[in-house]
Amino acid sequence: xxxxxxxxxxxxxxxxxxxxxxxxxxxxxxxxxxxxxxxxxxxxxxxxxxxxxxxxxxxxxxxxxxxxxxxxxxxxxxxxxxxxxxxxxxxxxxxxxxxxxxxxxxxxxxxxxxxxxxxxxxxxxxxxxxxxxxxxxxxxxxxxxxxxxxxxxxxxxxxxxxxxxxxxxxxxxxxxxxxxxxxxxxxxxxxxxxxxxxxxxxxxxxxxxxxxxxxxxxxxxxxxxxxxxxxxxxxxxxxxxxxxxxxxxxxxxxxxxxxxxxxxxxxxxxxxxxxxxxxxxxxxxxxxxxxxx
Ligand code: GUN
Numbered sequence: 437x438x439x440x441x442x443x444x445x446x447x448x449x450x451x452x453x454x455x456x457x458x459x460x461x462x463x464x465x466x467x468x469x470x471x472x473x474x475x476x477x478x479x480x481x482x483x484x485x486x487x488x489x490x491x492x493x494x495x496x497x498x499x500x501x502x503x504x505x506x507x508x509x510x511x512x513x514x515x516x517x518x519x520x521x522x523x524x525x526x527x528x529x530x531x532x533x534x535x536x537x538x539x540x541x542x543x544x545x546x547x548x549x550x551x552x553x554x555x556x557x558x559x560x561x562x563x564x565x566x567x568x569x570x571x572x573x574x575x576x577x578x579x580x581x582x583x584x585x586x587x588x589x590x591x592x593x594x595x596x597x598x599x600x601x602x603x604x605x606x607x608x609x610x611x612x613x614x615x616x617x618x619x620x621x622x623x624x625x626x627x628x629x630x631x632x633x634x635x636x637x638x639x640x641x642x643x644x645x646x647x648x649x650x651x652x653x654x655x656x657x658x659x660x661x662x663x664x665x666x667x668x669x670x671x672x673x674x675x676x677x678x679x680x681x682x683x684x685x686x687x688x689x690x691x692x693x694x695x696x697x698x699x700x701x702x703x704x705x706x707x708x709x710x711x712x713x714x715x716x717x718x719x720x721x722x723x724x725x726x727x728x729x
Contacts, residue, residue: 441700449710470724471500472530478508523551530556530720556719580612582711595622603648647688657693666701
């Protein structure tokens with residue numbers, strides 16, 4: 437059996453975070469402290485973990501962070517008021533409203549209310565347009581940016597490669613497809629989704645396969661072209677009574693059967709996950725610089 441290369445997102449993220457710490461110190465010397473506000477509405481347990489880890493990373497890097505936890509009953513109007521307050525707050529350079537919000541919240545309207553210059557998630561239409569236009573003043577969504585960074589650091593060539601992205605979300609699938617097809621990466625890109633005909637056959641074309649669907653272990657061994665690079669964006673909680681928490685984390689890829697076929701693969705956890713937070717910190721630095729210049 438082939439031993440694939442394990443793409444260690446935790447190690448790459450640590451290097452990125454070290455660079456962010458140094459850049460934050462350089463900004464401090466100019467009297468600027470990068471500031472990130474993270475807003476969580478409701479009590480989704482996974483979101484609570486993500487928000488906590490974002491605040492912790494800010495502290496480690498010398499960023500100012502503000503965690504705003506609102507009850508699940510918060511109204512659209514109340515949430516809009518919070519966002520407007522953060523837009524006007526000079527100590528805050530980046531604003532992130534954790535997704536998904538409760539069902540009664542119109543997420544699209546909340547995203548549009550965020551000042552695009554502080555939209556470190558890159559979800560505002562102005563930043564989506566800048567991604568399409570390849571304008572570097574825009575913010576690139578963190579998880580797609582993390583996937584690209586991981587490929588780049590690993591020296592995996594994307595130019596001319598067949599890349600298949602499974603998933604068409606605005607958080608991962610669509611922006612990632614745009615990054616892969618950009619003039620920087622030059623991949624040939626297919627976006628597959630739940631309505632795609634013969635998904636396994638589409639995936640078998642991929643030199644680079646990216647799974648971003650949120651279905652535990654959906655991608656099987658017979659979906660893989662031997663020698664492919666597999667990036668697993670999924671972080672799924674599945675019940676596991678042998679664990680103290682009662683669950684374990686698994687990706688969208690059936691890792692055990694897929695890994696032996698790959699040239700390289702990301703683990704879950706420890707692959708794309710840590711890269712997402714590192715990219716959020718990079719985006720917050722970019723926002724602090726752009727707002728201060
Ligand atoms: N939920 C899952 N990923 C993300 C992300 O990158 N940003 C926000 N705001 N919410 C998320």
